Amino acid sequence: MTDADLGAALPLPVPSAEMQDRLARRRSAPAQSLTAPGPSRAEIERLLLLGARTPDHGKLFPWRFVVMGPQGRADLARALAPLAERQPDPGKAAKVLSKLTAPPLTILVLSVPITGHKVPDWEQQLSAGAVCMNLEHAANALGYAASWITDWYSYDPDALALLGVGTGERVAGFIHIGTLAEPPLERPRPDVAALTSWRD
Secondary structure, three states: HHHHHHHOOOOOOOOOOHHHHHOOOOOEEEEEEEEHHHHHHHHHHHHHHHOOOOOOOOOOOOEEEEOOOOHHHHHHHHHHHHHHOOOOOOHHHHOHHHHHHHEEEEEEEEEEEOOOOOHHHHHHHEEEEEEHHHHHHHHOOOOEEEEEEEHHHOHHHHHHHHHOOOOOOEEEEEEEEEOOOOOOOOOOOHHHHHHOOOOO
């Protein structure tokens, strides 16, 4: 989008059976199962543009992206390994580092709320979460599978320093993107009726 596009009329929504079908079958992929091929540089740029078209009360853009390639993530996993040893379950903490190294691409989404703004921090954090979901949908639209995860290194202070997470920032999610060799299996889904109330 350019400044010339501001104020331009956008197309109205139209029914799309194809989009409904995709949403009805949406499934996160196991991060460790994501392999090459991954998105090209042009596709990554497209993913970021689509991810950024998210609800954002106040037009604050209270999030930022860190695009993480294979070498950077391999280096990060090695640096995180000593920190895994001090987690409550060191074996499990070390094992999940494979989620960082297996996929061909990871986009780290950081929540960067504008503190003290009239838009509450919670709404700004929700916007960052919406970016994560948009990235998953965008990856699927480009023909890739995706996994939105956090894990212990999203909360450990020393791990956050290694990730370059600034003061007041939080990890909204690591969006791992790649290709699956086999279709993912369906998992249990909620009883939507039991979770829904109606107020006419």
